[in-house]
Amino acid sequence: MALEITDANFQELVLNSDKPVILDFWAEWCGPCRMVGPVVEEIGREYTGKVVVGKLNVDHNPEVTRKFGIRNIPTLLFFKNGNVVDKQVGAVAKQVIVGKLQGHL
Template structure:
């Protein structure tokens, strides 16, 4: 299951991770986010030992959404070594996420 990230633990969990990190920026009311959610959960289960897969609710946690310029949701950001390395905006097939993670591992 994807880890719930908040503004208060973003730095610790995402930026200080020794594994590549995928963060799904989403909101409860967002229809496309509900389409991406099950895909993110599948990726989380498949990559649990190789990468950190997380979700951040932008309604409750706006600091890092603003910092990384998340203006549309769903937006999925990829981090490695504390640096933002890629982003996917909107609904995308699972392969788009797994291919990016594979390149970071």
């Protein structure tokens, strides 16, 4: 199950994580986000223990959203050791996300 990331726990769960993190920026009203969401959760299940998968609602967490300049949703940010190492904007196929993830494992 993907972690619910908020402005409050972002530092602890994402930046301080010792594993790579995929963070999905989404909103309830966004159709493409609903396509990407299950895919991201599936990847989380497949890579349990290797990768942390989190979801951040852009409506409820404006601070983190603004900090990373998220203007398009869905956006996936790939974090490693607290730094953004990759980014994927828009609804894409699962293998595209997995392909990017493999490069950072």
